[in-house]
Amino acid sequence: MTNAVTWARRNLFRSPFDAVLTIVFGIVGLFIIHRSLNFIFVTGRWDVIRVNLRLLMIGRFPDTHVLRIAVTVVVLAGWAGLLAGLIRARQVRAGRVDVGATRLSWRRVSDVADRLWLPAFVVLLILMLTSTSGPWVMAIAAVVAAAIGRLIGPYVGRLPLIGLPGVLLMVALAVVPVILFFYVVSAVGFDEWGGFMLNLFLAVCSIVLCFPLGVALALGRRSTLPLVRVVCTLYIELVRGAPLFVLLLLANVALGFFIPSNLTPSTATRAIIVFTLFTAAYMAEIVRGGLQSVPRGQIEAAKALGLSPVRQMGLIVLPQALRNVIPAQIGQLISLFKDTSLAALAMGLFELLEVSTIITSQGDFRGQGLIGETIAFAALLFWTVSYTMSRESQRLERKLGVGTR
Amino acid sequence: MTAALSARVPLWRDVRVLKWVVQLVVVAIAFGIVAWLYGNYIENSQRLNIPTNFNFLDNPAQFQITGNSLSQNAPIRQALYEGFLNTLRVSVAGILAATVLGTLIGIARLSKNWVLRSLATAYVEAVRNIPLALFLVMGLLAIVLGIFPTIAEAWNVVGLMIISNRGIAVPWYVGSGYGLLLLAVAGLAVAWVIARWRRSTSDRTGDLPRSGLWGGAGFVATFAIGWFAFGYAITTPEVVGRATQGGIRIDPSFFALFFALVIYTASHVAEIVRGSIQAVPRGQGEAADSLALSGFQKMWYIVLPQAFRIAIPPIGNQYLNLIKNSSLGAAIGYYDITLVAQTSVGNGSPAVPVFALAMAIYISISLVTSVFVNIANRRMMLVER
Incomplete structure (x- = not known):
């Protein structure tokens, strides 16, 4: 009791002014909470989401091939689990994680729960809204696959794979997502993809593609060769000065002029190209910051060891540079993910935001003012993914920070 | 060998x-x-x-810009200029509002008051992770068209504002806009001279300078004299039939764009302000406490000036982002440079030259802004060190 009073005195009523603030903003806060709860549980008509859930998630993906998405999700879950287990085993072996921490303990369980509850909650929410059993089966299979992968991972990681077998394992792991991609896209072309799946896909594709380009541009901008530097700087500054939205519009109406007419890519491909070229310029600036943060002594030490310039960069400087800017990189990726919603406004791609505005004006739901409900749902999905990513980035930052100090 | x-x-x-x-x-x-x-x-x-030159600039635009008296037969050149002005309008208004809101929220995040702190944190965490485009759609479809009443039942805020789904009508001046701008510049010049004079007097006599107060009074006085001398007046809006008369009507698309830009950018500015305040050495705040400065004085005289020095480059970046993001207004029918370009392409202008021009304008705005930010940065560095 006294604790509560002390806490209130310290945090709510330090001074008369403070008391006024508490009361005024307390009322504001309670009002917002009341309105939100009222909206969620009383006035919100969530039928529009329930009926259109499939459109919101996967767009107009044809019925006959939906199974391919399910298979992809399950395999990807297993793949991610395997990778996590493998990395964990490597870290244990390298002594970066003490063995005690690998045992199952209450702290570890609560740690995992803390990381996963939000996405798990949202996935459950979506599953509750579905009317068929397919998504449930997929979700359960995905969880099982991830768990199996996570359990097998450490054993794979402990295998004495050095040299060619190790390389082959790496290649095999890297090829899995590519194979899955072709597995889906060979059946259903980009133009029929849609919904939140399209947002995720656009983001992931552009992230993977922009990374090497961004690093190359950063190295080019830091190069001692003047012509290379000029070319890279010109590209970075021009792209950074232009709005993404205008670039997307340009790609939509004017890309056809710049390439032979028989090569004209689909709209989604254009979006990926623009996102990649755009984000690469920002990524280059981030990586450049990282390169500048590596102490000179590191390069000098690498030179003293007689490493070639390529190895100095690849083995000594770049790993440290990239690690130093992980938070900034993830921040950029989050903003890329959010920007995928521009693809609808600029190019009319059928992604989440587009779907959520269209469904309020179709059939049974026309003219009922349901935009609040659909926007709230879209916001929840965008927010969950971005927020989870930024939390994971903070976690990673802490974890890597411990190693450096 | x-x-x-x-x-x-x-x-x-x-x-x-x-x-x-x-x-x-x-x-x-x-x-x-x-x-x-x-x-x-x-x-x-x-x-x-399709022509590749810029001759199309002299063709008639053949479209009307919302909220603008420009005729349909005016050349595209002029339409693009009006679009450029619209971009500047929403950018300047957005930058001012986002800076104020963001700074307040950034300070609130560090408040010792639990309620205030939690609210500010919730705001930042919620807004930062949601796309700007979503706020834009929300502003237009959910707020203006969903919540605002029809013109017949328009909300009348103390006789000054009329809010309806046709836009927000607010009081406005009657007279030349450029004259008013000139007046504001003159007022600022007078304020600057007075502030300088106060500071030098204070250096000589040791009186409190109060340069802000004196300068502000000088600005208000100059502005007021000019206002009446040139015969400016204010009109307030009123509902006449199915429209508003008098004042100025803020278009729904402008409101939605402004709303989205401010809400979104303020969350980023708030994070920068918070980080910058935390980067000011703790000793500074403690020294202010030991001099018995009040909470406000400590913030205003000691912490914020130092924090803003740290914050200038990242906040400048946010300003640039805001200007570039204002191009999204095209998606909801705000006639900024992007929508003018888009519409004129739809009306038959060649796409590549039009967009090249739009892009060049954005890049120039970015460059000019970053030059200003760099100047501000350098000046702050010199003054402080």
């Missing part, structure tokens, strides 16, 4: 040669890509019989 010394380094291992080869290859690749694109462009344009 002598043979090894005298042997020339082979050409393919000579660093000087390699450096030139690498550079030439990179430039050749870059040039090749550009030449290929340009060649395709010329070829496709000729095939489709």
